[in-house]
Amino acid sequence: MQLLDGLSVSKTIKLELKEQVEKRKSENKKIPHLAAVLVGNNGASQTYVNAKVKACNEVGFDSTLIHLTEDISEHDLLFEIEKLNLNPDIDGYIVQLPLPQHINEKKILLAIDPMKDVDGFHPENVGRMMLNMKTFLPATPMGIITLLERNNIETSGKHAVVLGRSHIVGLPMSILLQRNHPFGNCTVTLCHSKTKNIEEICKSADIIIAAVGIPEFLRGDMVKAGAVVVDVGITRVNDASKKSGFRLLGDVNFEEVSSKCSFITPVPGGVGPMTIVSLMQNTLASVEHKE
Ligand code: GUN
Numbered sequence: 001m002q003l004l005d006g007l008s009v010s011k012t013i014k015l016e017l018k019e020q021v022e023k024r025k026s027e028n029k030k031i032p033h034l035a036a037v038l039v040g041n042n043g044a045s046q047t048y049v050n051a052k053v054k055a056c057n058e059v060g061f062d063s064t065l066i067h068l069t070e071d072i073s074e075h076d077l078l079f080e081i082e083k084l085n086l087n088p089d090i091d092g093y094i095v096q097l098p099l100p101q102h103i104n105e106k107k108i109l110l111a112i113d114p115m116k117d118v119d120g121f122h123p124e125n126v127g128r129m130m131l132n133m134k135t136f137l138p139a140t141p142m143g144i145i146t147l148l149e150r151n152n153i154e155t156s157g158k159h160a161v162v163l164g165r166s167h168i169v170g171l172p173m174s175i176l177l178q179r180n181h182p183f184g185n186c187t188v189t190l191c192h193s194k195t196k197n198i199e200e201i202c203k204s205a206d207i208i209i210a211a212v213g214i215p216e217f218l219r220g221d222m223v224k225a226g227a228v229v230v231d232v233g234i235t236r237v238n239d240a241s242k243k244s245g246f247r248l249l250g251d252v253n254f255e256e257v258s259s260k261c262s263f264i265t266p267v268p269g270g271v272g273p274m275t276i277v278s279l280m281q282n283t284l285a286s287v288e289h290k291e
Pocket of ligand 1: 097119
C-alpha cells in the first residue's frame with residue numbers, strides 16, 4: 001500500500017505557485033487576490049477559512065477575510081457579495097458553506113460573479129463543467145484529480161465508485177471522473193443513502209472516493225484488493241485526550257482498508273491540503289484569464 005500524500009503534493013504545488021507569483025511581480029503584473037466570506041462561528045468553517053488565508057500568505061497572494069456575524073440578513077450578505085463583484089482588486093472569492101439556516105444558499109451562490117467564482121459553485125460554472133468547457137472546477141474534486149495525476153494513477157476505463165452526492169464533492173467528482181480527459185474516462189457509479197447493495201458495488205470498484213461524512217463508513221470487507229481509495233471525510237469526534245477536545249475521523253476505516261488497497265489518502269494530510277491548493281490555482285487562473 002502506498003500513501004497518496006496530499007500534504008507533500010500540496011507543498012510542491014505551493015512552491016510552483018510561489019514561483020509564478022514572483023515571476024508576476026518581476027513583470028509588474030497584478031498579485032492574485034482571494035477573498036473569503038465567513039458567516040458565523042462554525043468551528044470547522046473557521047479552521048478551513050483560516051487555512052485558506054494562511055495558504056495565500058505562503059504563496060504570496062493577497063487575501064481578505066470578511067467575517068460576518070451569524071445573524072446577518074440575507075439582504076446584507078447579498079450587499080457584501082455585490083461589493084466583491086464590483087471590486088476590481090478581488091480576482092476570486094468564496095463564500096464558505098454551510099450558511100446559517102435563515103439564508104438561502106442557492107440565492108447567494110447565484111449572486112456570485114461567475115468570473116470570480118473560484119469555488120466553481122455558480123450554476124453557470126457547474127454547467128460549463130458538465131459540458132467539459134473551460135471553467136473553475138470545484139476545489140475538492142479538482143484537488144483529488146490532481147492527486148491522482150501527480151501519483152500517475154491510471155483512471156481510463158476503470159470503475160470509479162463515488163460515495164455521496166453532495167454538490168461540493170460527490171456530484172462534481174462523478175462528473176470529473178467520467179469526462180473525456182487524461183485523468184477521467186472512468187465508468188462511474190454514484191452511490192447515496194438510498195443505494196442498494198452498496199457493499200457489492202464498492203467491492204467491484206477500482207477507485208473509491210468516500211465523501212459521505214460518516215466516520216469509518218468504508219470497511220475492509222467492502223474493498224477489493226489493489227483498489228485506490230480516496231477519503232474525503234473529516235468528521236470531528238469528541239476526544240478528551242486531545243488539546244482541541246476532538247480528533248478528526250475520515251469516511252474510511254484506515255486500518256482495515258489500507259491493508260487491502262494499492263493507494264490510500266491519510267486523514268488528515270490527504271484531500272484537505274489538495275482542496276486548498278486547487279483554490280489557489282483557480283485564483284491564479286482567474287487573474288490570468290482577465291489579462
Ligand atoms: N464547505 C466545505 N467545503 C467547502 C468548499 O470547498 N468551499 C466552500 N465555499 N465551502 C465549503
